[in-house]
Amino acid sequence: MDLFQFCRELPKVELHAHLNGSLSKSTMLLLKRLNADSGIKDETNTFMDEFVMGAGDTRSLSENPENLIISRLIISINRTMVTAECDAITDLAIEYHKKYPDIVVGIELSGNPIVGEFQNFLPALTRARDAGLKVSLHCGEVRNPKEVLDMINFKPERLGHGVCIHPKFGGTQETWQALCNSLIPVELCLTSNVNTKSVSGYESHHFKELYEAGIPVIINTDDKGVFATSLSQEYMLCAETFHLEKEQIARLALSACQYIFDTECRDTVKTKVLEFMNKHYICSY
Numbered sequence: 001m002d003l004f005q006f007c008r009e010l011p012k013v014e015l016h017a018h019l020n021g022s023l024s025k026s027t028m029l030l031l032k033r034l035n036a037d038s039g040i041k042d043e044t045n046t047f048m049d050e051f052v053m054g055a056g057d058t059r060s061l062s063e064n065p066e067n068l069i070i071s072r073l074i075i076s077i078n079r080t081m082v083t084a085e086c087d088a089i090t091d092l093a094i095e096y097h098k099k100y101p102d103i104v105v106g107i108e109l110s111g112n113p114i115v116g117e118f119q120n121f122l123p124a125l126t127r128a129r130d131a132g133l134k135v136s137l138h139c140g141e142v143r144n145p146k147e148v149l150d151m152i153n154f155k156p157e158r159l160g161h162g163v164c165i166h167p168k169f170g171g172t173q174e175t176w177q178a179l180c181n182s183l184i185p186v187e188l189c190l191t192s193n194v195n196t197k198s199v200s201g202y203e204s205h206h207f208k209e210l211y212e213a214g215i216p217v218i219i220n221t222d223d224k225g226v227f228a229t230s231l232s233q234e235y236m237l238c239a240e241t242f243h244l245e246k247e248q249i250a251r252l253a254l255s256a257c258q259y260i261f262d263t264e265c266r267d268t269v270k271t272k273v274l275e276f277m278n279k280h281y282i283c284s285y
């Protein structure tokens with residue numbers, strides 16, 4: 001079996017995918033046809049319609065007998081939000097987590113990394129965490145060692161991107177040591193980082209440093225529609241760039257299972273990955 005086929009068939013865990021960046025071109029065109037009468041215009045709340053339809057698609061997949069895709073939602077706080085907006089989003093996240101704990105599982109901070117102060121979002125994030133939501137923070141997308149340290153000290157369940165943490169990528173010895181000590185899993189998005197020029201190319205992606213240091217890493221797409229990629233492709237790019245064996249790739253998928261926010265999902269997905277590994281004679285321990 002060639003590498004791409006292997007990556008395609010490998011059951012995978014995507015833990016960092018923004019809904020508004022994940023619609024593929026074909027889905028957009030389908031939505032456009034379905035919305036032929038009203039047309040797709042930004043001023044008509046179309047993005048919201050797409051979310052609803054996109055969520056609907058995913059839900060129907062998750063409810064199919066084969067459990068082809070299991071999806072859960074993480075609510076985003078955008079760094080551009082003022083306190084009132086941030087509080088309103090947090091209220092909604094908590095409300096919906098209470099109503100649908102098996103759907104709304106977490107909260108995350110993302111958006112333009114040069115806007116907003118992390119400290120300003122701490123009250124909302126703490127409130128969400130106290131209400132049972134898991135936390136992920138986009139971290140170190142630009143050089144800002146103080147913020148990286150503050151974020152790591154907050155002890156989120158996961159960090160997104162984690163570019164400027166290692167000294168080689170704009171971090172400091174202190175930020176790198178803090179990450180190594182905390183072992184907080186980092187959601188890596190190779191193509192996204194290359195396209196947004198956070199890193200100069202696949203070969204120089206910080207995957208290598210984190211992987212070799214034993215930091216838990218998870219491969220993701222970030223915005224598969226925007227970057228015209230897929231999770232299978234990201235696994236393949238990672239394998240090709242860093243010369244990983246199929247066994248190492250499968251272990252990445254297996255290890256990602258333990259960082260799924262919804263603990264009940266973990267075993268379901270893990271079983272699928274283990275079955276795949278077994279079928280391909282890959283040792284799972």
Ligand SMILES: [Zn+2]
Nearest residue numbers: 018110160222
């Ligand atoms: Zn992201």
